[in-house]
Amino acid sequence: MEQAVPVEQAGETRGEGTRAVRAGLPAPVKHEPTLPGPVFAAHYHLPGEPTGAYTYGRDENPTWTHLERALGELEAPGEDGIEALVFASGMAAISAVLFSQLRAGDAVVLPDDGYQALPLVREQLTSFGIEVRTAPTGGDGQLEVLDGARLLWIESPSNPGLDVCDIRRLTEAAHAGGALVAVDNTLATPLGQRPLALGADFAVASGTKQLTGHGDVLLGYVVCRDAALAASVRRWRKIVGAVQGPMESWLAHRSLATVELRAERQNANALALAEALRDRPEISALRYPGLPGDPSYPVAARQMRRFGCVVSFTLPSKAYAERFLTSLHLVEEATSFGGVRSTAERRGRWGGDAVPEGFVRFSAGAENTDDLVGDVLRALDTARETAA
Numbered sequence: 001m002e003q004a005v006p007v008e009q010a011g012e013t014r015g016e017g018t019r020a021v022r023a024g025l026p027a028p029v030k031h032e033p034t035l036p037g038p039v040f041a042a043h044y045h046l047p048g049e050p051t052g053a054y055t056y057g058r059d060e061n062p063t064w065t066h067l068e069r070a071l072g073e074l075e076a077p078g079e080d081g082i083e084a085l086v087f088a089s090g091m092a093a094i095s096a097v098l099f100s101q102l103r104a105g106d107a108v109v110l111p112d113d114g115y116q117a118l119p120l121v122r123e124q125l126t127s128f129g130i131e132v133r134t135a136p137t138g139g140d141g142q143l144e145v146l147d148g149a150r151l152l153w154i155e156s157p158s159n160p161g162l163d164v165c166d167i168r169r170l171t172e173a174a175h176a177g178g179a180l181v182a183v184d185n186t187l188a189t190p191l192g193q194r195p196l197a198l199g200a201d202f203a204v205a206s207g208t209k210q211l212t213g214h215g216d217v218l219l220g221y222v223v224c225r226d227a228a229l230a231a232s233v234r235r236w237r238k239i240v241g242a243v244q245g246p247m248e249s250w251l252a253h254r255s256l257a258t259v260e261l262r263a264e265r266q267n268a269n270a271l272a273l274a275e276a277l278r279d280r281p282e283i284s285a286l287r288y289p290g291l292p293g294d295p296s297y298p299v300a301a302r303q304m305r306r307f308g309c310v311v312s313f314t315l316p317s318k319a320y321a322e323r324f325l326t327s328l329h330l331v332e333e334a335t336s337f338g339g340v341r342s343t344a345e346r347r348g349r350w351g352g353d354a355v356p357e358g359f360v361r362f363s364a365g366a367e368n369t370d371d372l373v374g375d376v377l378r379a380l381d382t383a384r385e386t387a388a
């Protein structure tokens, strides 16, 4: 494998757009493409002793290697010794950290308002004899239940409630008690927040959302500094085999080049939308961590550099929210978030999240701001008129 060219050497700082377009690229080779295409290989030529990086396709793949370098550069720019591991999905990455680090008899602290699959993970951990404690993200509620825990799992901003906790404060308390800390960085993306710089041991995320941003690839990753921790997560990936296909890895890497451009537009759209919705009488519980006055704003403004593309709010009823969603022209009704095309959904349709029936999670896409805000306000008018 060609030596990678880091986007920045120690001590240098580049702009985030510059970093995004160059992250993970190998040194140029005459007549080779800038980003080498996907390497499709279950096995590699391997005569003699089975040494070196590329032996079997479940262990390593050169297309992963490029993507992993890119993710390491985004999560910890300019740092040496960063290890990144890609997975088939965000849940594969989350499970890899939890199940590789925890043993029977350990205690783990999870958020009680996090991603909707965490309750399933909780059941599984409990069945393996691991004590699971939960507490709210907002107000740094997890501080209260840290005592004697082996691992603290943070999700900030939380999905779908958009609460934020003070990652540095929680991490310091967890480390003082001997616990490891993992932060789910899905919603913020590494452009919005860098968990390792805030003290966490693991930055973990679903790259399925804004990081890759086109709604066509599932991706998960784990980034950490400690080689022993990385080795234990790598071992888990090998055991479970939750590996990404090379085509998806390549598509994900290609998508990273535009993440700064997309985040700029999408996050600006989210803020514009939040501002436009603030004064609408039919809207309650409007949340956007980047909106001054939001309960998350004071902490978010200190620890985040971008606030994401997700806005949430509550309409008066299930029927009202459904009328709103079906009246949108530029926004597709779909789950997930972070894509270049705006999506929205009534979260209550899934069960599981503790949200009112009229609760809408809205993911701002990369449409022109006036078009998007105009469409949303028009759909709200339609929903109100048909109520009468």
Ligand SMILES: *Cc1c(COP(=O)(O)O)cnc(C)c1O
Pocket: 089, 090, 091, 092, 094, 115, 155, 159, 184, 186, 187, 205, 206, 207, 208, 209, 218, 219, 220
């Ligand atoms: C979507 C999501 C996940 C799971 O990611 P997948 O790629 O769907 O497996 C985990 N955490 C958060 C915060 C998410 O939004």
